[in-house]
Amino acid sequence: MQADHTGTEATRSKVFIAFQDNEESRAVIEAVLADNTEATAAYAPGLVKIDCPGRLVIRRESIEEITGQPYNLQQIQINLVTLSGHVNEDDDEFSLSWGR
Amino acid sequence: MNIELQAREIQPLRQTFDRVATYTGDKPASRYLEATLGAQPTEQFHYRPTWEEGFEIYDTRRTAIQLKDWNALRDPRQFYYATWAMARARQQDAMEANYQFVESRGLAQKMSDAMRAQVCTVLMPLRHVAFGGNMNNCNICSRGYGTPFTAPAMFHAMDQLGVAQYITRLGLALEEPGALEAGKNDWLGAEAWQPLRELVEDTFVLKDPVELFVAQNLALDGQLYPLVFGHYVDDHLALKGGTAVAMLTSFIPEWHAESNRWVDAVVKTAASESGHNQELLTRWYRHWADRATAALEPVARLALGDDAAPLQTEVREGLDARARKAGLAIG
Numbered sequence: 001m002q003a004d005h006t007g008t009e010a011t012r013s014k015v016f017i018a019f020q021d022n023e024e025s026r027a028v029i030e031a032v033l034a035d036n037t038e039a040t041a042a043y044a045p046g047l048v049k050i051d052c053p054g055r056l057v058i059r060r061e062s063i064e065e066i067t068g069q070p071y072n073l074q075q076i077q078i079n080l081v082t083l084s085g086h087v088n089e090d091d092d093e094f095s096l097s098w099g100r
Numbered sequence: 101m102n103i104e105l106q107a108r109e110i111q112p113l114r115q116t117f118d119r120v121a122t123y124t125g126d127k128p129a130s131r132y133l134e135a136t137l138g139a140q141p142t143e144q145f146h147y148r149p150t151w152e153e154g155f156e157i158y159d160t161r162r163t164a165i166q167l168k169d170w171n172a173l174r175d176p177r178q179f180y181y182a183t184w185a186m187a188r189a190r191q192q193d194a195m196e197a198n199y200q201f202v203e204s205r206g207l208a209q210k211m212s213d214a215m216r217a218q219v220c221t222v223l224m225p226l227r228h229v230a231f232g233g234n235m236n237n238c239n240i241c242s243r244g245y246g247t248p249f250t251a252p253a254m255f256h257a258m259d260q261l262g263v264a265q266y267i268t269r270l271g272l273a274l275e276e277p278g279a280l281e282a283g284k285n286d287w288l289g290a291e292a293w294q295p296l297r298e299l300v301e302d303t304f305v306l307k308d309p310v311e312l313f314v315a316q317n318l319a320l321d322g323q324l325y326p327l328v329f330g331h332y333v334d335d336h337l338a339l340k341g342g343t344a345v346a347m348l349t350s351f352i353p354e355w356h357a358e359s360n361r362w363v364d365a366v367v368k369t370a371a372s373e374s375g376h377n378q379e380l381l382t383r384w385y386r387h388w389a390d391r392a393t394a395a396l397e398p399v400a401r402l403a404l405g406d407d408a409a410p411l412q413t414e415v416r417e418g419l420d421a422r423a424r425k426a427g428l429a430i431g
Contacts, residue, residue, distance in 0.1 A: 023130070026130070045107055045109045067130075068177045068178040
C-alpha cells in the first residue's frame with residue numbers, strides 16, 4: 001500500500017485506537033475527537049474505539065486543557081486496549097498513521 | 101450441561117447528577133464537576149446563625165460581590181479532594197527525596213554559619229505569615245458561598261499550613277530548635293516585621309470573604325512569594341552557595357505558581373461579570389497590594405539588602421500585570 005494518507009477518500013486506510021471506557025480515558029477521548037475532525041468513536045461495553053482515516057493524533061496539550069492537570073503522554077498506556085497503525089510518539093504528540 | 105455466556109450492555113438511565121446536568125447536559129461529567137457543582141446547600145436551613153444576625157447560615161450577601169451563579173467560580177486545576185490529595189502526596193514524596201539528598205551529603209552544614217543564621221532570620225518569621233494565610237483561607241471557606249469557590253479555599257488553607265510546616269522543618273535542618281523561637285520573637289518584636297504583622301492581623305478581621313481572598317491570596321501572597329522564594333531563595337542564595345535552601349523549600353514556589361492559576365481564574369470570572377464587581381475588586385486589590393508593598397519593604401531589605409528596592413518594584417509590576425490580565429481596571 002502506497003500513498004495511503006494522500007489518496008482519495010476511498011483508498012485511505014483507517015487507523016484506530018481503543019481505550020477502556022472510564023473516567024481517566026474520557027479526557028483523552030474528548031481531546032482526540034476535538035483534534036481529529038474525521039475521527040469517530042464507537043462505544044462497546046467497557047470499551048471505546050476511535051477510528052480515523054489516514055492519521056490520528058493525540059496531543060498532550062489538549063488533554064491538559066481538559067483536565068487542568070499536567071499530563072504525561074505515557075499515561076495513555078494505562079487504559080489503552082489496542083491500536084492499529086504505525087506509532088510515532090514524542091513528549092507532546094502520539095500519532096498513528098500508515099504513511100511512512 | 102451447557103452454559104452460554106453473553107455480554108449484555110446496560111444503558112444507564114442518567115449519565116450524571118441532575119445538579120450537574122443543569123450545566124453540562126446529560127453526558128458523563130468529570131469527578132471534579134460532580135464533586136463541586138450544585139453541592140452547596142441552598143435552602144431548608146432550620147436555624148439562623150446566632151453569631152451573625154441577619155444572615156442565613158450560608159448566604160451570598162456576606163460579600164459585596166454579586167454573581168448570578170456562584171457555581172461559576174471554577175478552579176482551573178479541577179481539584180476535588182482526591183486529586184488534590186494525590187497531587188500533594190506526590191509533591192511530599194519529592195520533598196522527602198530532597199531532604200534525603202541534602203541530609204545525606206550534609207549540604208546544610210556546608211553553608212557558612214553566618215549564612216545559615218541569615219536564612220533563619222529571613223525565613224523563620226514567615227511561618228507565622230503562612231499560618232495567617234491558613235486562618236484566612238479557612239475563613240474564606242466558612243464565609244464564602246458555592247462549593248467551587250469554598251472547597252479550593254479549604255485546600256489552599258491546608259497548603260498554607262504545609263508551607264508553614266516546611267519552613268519549620270527547614271529551620272530544624274539548618275539550626276537548633278532555638279531558631280524557631282527566635283523567629284517567633286522577631287515576628288512579635290523585631291522592627292522589620294511589625295508592618296507585615298500589622299497587615300496580617302488586619303486581614304484577620306475582614307468580614308467580606310472575597311475581599312479577604314483578594315487581600316491574602318492575590319495582594320499579599322502575590323508579592324511575598326516571588327520576592328522571598330523567587331528572588332531571595334532561588335537567585336540570591338543560590339549564587340552564594342545556598343542551593344540547599346532552595347531544595348528544602350522547593351514545594352513552596354511550585355505550589356505558589358500552581359495556585360495562582362486558581363486565584364487568577366476566580367478574580368477573572370468575578371470581574372468579568374459586571375462593572376460593579378470589577379470596580380470593587382480593583383479597589384480592594386489596589387488597597388491591599390499597596391499595603392503589602394509597604395509592609396514587605398523592610399522584609400525585602402532584610403533579605404536582599406541593596407537589591408531590595410528594584411526587585412520589589414519588579415515584583416509589584418509583575419503582580420499588577422497579573423491583575424490586569426485577570427480583568428481588573430489597573431491603568
